[in-house]
Amino acid sequence: MKDRTARLLRKLVSAELPVSMKTLSEAFQLSARTMRNEINELNAYLSQQGFPQVYSLRGKGLKLQLNKKEKETVLATLASDKKNEFLNREERILDLILDIGLAKKKIFLFRKEEEYQVSKSTVDEDMRRLRELLKGYGVNVLSVPKEGLILEGKEKSIRTMLYSIINKAIGTVSLTDQYKNQSLKQKIIFRYIPITMISEIDCIYDSCISASEDNYYRKNLVTFTSICIVRFLNQKKIENTIWLKNNVYTSKSIEIFVETVFYHFSIQDALNEFNYLTFILETLNQQDMSTSIDWVQAQLLSIQLIQHVENQTHIPFSKKEEVLQEGLYQHIAGLLNRVRYDVQFANPLKENIQKNYDVIYRAVNSFAPVINQLTGKEISQDELAFLVIHFSTSLSELNQEVTYYYRAVVICNHGTATGKLLSENLKELFNIEVLAVLSSREIGLIEKLDADLVFSTVPIEEMNKPLLVLEPIIKEDSKALIHNFLQQNKEYRRISSNYQDMTHIFHSLLQVIDSQVGNVTRDAYEELAEIFKENQFSVNKRELQPMIQDILEDEHIILQTEAKDWQELIKIVADPLVQDATITQQYVQAMIDSVNEFGPYIVIGKHLALAHARPEDGANQLGLSVATVKEPVRFGHDENDPVKIIFCLSAVDSFSHLNIMKYLVQLINDEEKTEQLDEATTVEDFKKILFND
Known part of the structure; x- marks a missing residue:
């Protein structure tokens, strides 16, 4: 059985509800015609094995109905299939790039032909496409006699290219996830960046930055650091950091992290490497960016962007301006430096975001020239998609009902904004009150919350509450799956009170505190706001800010x-x-x-x-x-x-x-x-x- 056919079989066996042809075509990146041919091949295999075939339900999609014993037999057959995995073109190009960029040995094309078991013309076409891909990063591949294939370009450009390629290859999956069920692309990556190295850097992140968070920031930081260490140990070094601005602020936690990584891998006398890595990791940081020189510019841009998108879409985003502006500001402050120094985030959800939030995406995209003019560089479509997530979350908040019928927790490892987007979509579409958005490292907190259901974007074992695993972006298939899940758990349905606008009372309390003890500190302000939130009293902080x-x-x-x-x-x-x-x-x-x-x-x-x-x-x-x-x-x-x-x-x-x-x-x-x-x-x-x- 072909690898693709096996993957299709796994998907249909695990699907509880019918899967549409459109969903399968998107998942396998195939045309509907090719997908139908795959279904025919799969049915021929199932018929030979004496299993029921895949059938179509009008208006719903494709379904493979197996009993428990048949399902166990099929899964066992898939698990025992030890045939060699042949790489497709996309996988071969990934392997070529990483082999040239991260391996110590010399790379020759004739040896890659033998390894891939393909013709010279096929590898030549792979190399043509590879060179075209790398051109966008300012990097070229040269074939040097007796030296083989080498990358030509500035070291910082090569590292940025490797970072971007790897990020796009692994998609929504963290490099530290799924040790037992690695995808083929993950296996390729681990050939050149040992998983032990990634795990060690991830542990250093635990001790120096955070042991609980598991989001895009952590994933990007660990990925980029791993690439830099491999390149440095292969004697590919940053020659100087003159291109960096003087007096660049870096947080203490980032500095300690880099110092610890260097000590762990016995890297000494590498000041240029230290300055370079701390600076780049700081640009990936989306925490409080008031320390950035761009903090005012980021706030101006976020305000202008909200106004622009509202004018373009006629959606009243200003009603959710407080939370929306804060999220955009934190993202844009880091984004400005990322764009300037060509270290932009890869967004594996970009295509889904473009399709499901097309109107907002087009509005955000039309604002891109403002950012491009400010930075002198072009912002990527991936970064724009991250900005769209913030607006999409606010849109869900605007549309949702204020009465909740279920209490749940969301587990998401794709970052705060993505987790909140899933959270707000659940509220809007299904009247679900989400008590918290957690990472998979915070599962222990679930028992402390008054939640009945758990929605997760990653598989979770040994969950004591009803659990549904789904994608971060809710599609039509996902809606049916969620509806079915809620129907099966009707006994957990609840009714809660509506939120009340208590802004005037909040303001009065602040005035009392101010008159008694002096200026209200930010900590006191936020603590009081949290108390109101916990008691389901809404506060419009925007009305409290001075004019x-x-x-x-x-x-x-x-x-x-x-x-x-x-x-x-x-x-x-x-x-x-x-x-x-x-x-x-x-x-x-x-x-x-x-x-x-x-x-x-x-x-x-x-x-x-x-x-x-x-x-x-x-x-x-x-x-x-x-x-x-x-x-x-x-x-x-x-x-x-x-x-x-x-x-x-x-x-x-x-x-x-x-x-x-x-x-x-x-x-x-x-x-x-x-x-x-x-x-x-x-x-x-x-x-x-x-x-x-």
Whole structure:
């Protein structure tokens, strides 16, 4: 039996419900005609073995009806089939790339012909397609006499290429998953990156970063680190890191992780490697990005993206703006560096996302030129699909009913955004209250939650509660499967209360706390919000954020000032905030240093600049100042110079200033108002124009 026929048989044997021809064609990447031929071959095999054949149910799909004994016999036959696995073209190209890029031995094509048991013309065509694939990464393959095949290109480009190829090959599966049931592509990867090495790096991740999370971040970090270690041990090294910006922030946990990995694999005197790897791993980090120099730019982009997608789709995403903006901001802050340095995430769910959320995908895709212009590079379709996930989750939240009938837990190893998307789809389509989205490493927490059902994207053994394994993206087949699962577990049906909007009470409590103990800390704010959430009281945090007119004081408005250069202009606009201790002199110097280091990124619109630094550089409290310039000042921006108006923002967290940012986005798009503000000669006139009084 062919390997493909065996895989088709496994799928039909394990399917509880009929499977449509469309689903099978997508799963095997075959045309409907070829798929029907495969079904005919399978039926011929089943007939020879005396088993029932695959039959079609009108309007439902294909079904293989076996009794328990027949099913056990078929599975045993599949397990005992020891025939050699022949690689298809896609698998051969993967093997060739990894062999050339990661193996120590010399690689010659005639030996690969013998290994694959194919003709020279077939391997020649494989190599033609391989070279075409690598061209997009700035990498080429050369055939050198006596040396064999070698990769030509910058070392960082080669590592990025290997990372992207491997990520796409393994899809949604973690490299550390499925030890017993490895796919053929996984087996190919493990020939060149030993699974023991991957497991050791994964254990170091446990001790240095997190032992509980199991998501795309972990998968990408472990994968990229493994590639770098193999390349370095094969004497393929990063020669220098001059291309890195100075003073690049890296979190302590990342530094400790890399130090531990280097120690474990006996890597010494490799400062360039250390700087390179810590920087790249930080770009993969989607945690709190307020330490990134791009934190303000990421927030501006996320606000602009929400407005753009809402205008394109006419879906009121602004109603879910608080959570949506936070998720997009964290993703975009890391994305900007990934795009700049060609280390973009591979998204194995891209095609499903494009098909199932086509309207949103097209809207997000039409915003891509804005990101491309900012980074100077082209954002990938994979990264765009990740952005779509955030919008799709909010769409599910907007559509869902507020009354829940089942309580469940979702197990998902594909990242927080994907897990939440599955969670919100379950709520929307089936009235399921999802109490938590966990990774497979957190299964022990399920017993502590008042949940009756478990939905998982990965197989789970020894589950005490009813369990359904399904794909992260809910398709038509999945809907029928879920409906059947819920019908079988009707006894767990519940009714819970509707959420109530308690924003006004929440705000009143904050005022009481503020009057008694001073400024409300972020921890206290979040703890109080969590209490409200646990008691099913909704709070619109967006309504609690101060508006620009609440923050911008008269003495912080400077009109028609003069400055000899941009450095002096930053000092002038920052001075009122220094005088009232909103910021320190260190913050002012940090703003100047950032522009010197990263260029005129603070020029955010036509004739408009927003001076800022990282919160930890000396921001004591939320504050804003503004200055107009008698003689416009050049910062060196190709399109938006010269600057006529400059704001100075002091932000102490990632959320309290968001209404101010929204207003500045509006100002970026309103050149007429910018001109009016520039011409204002009194503070009162300036305020009337700015606040639309």
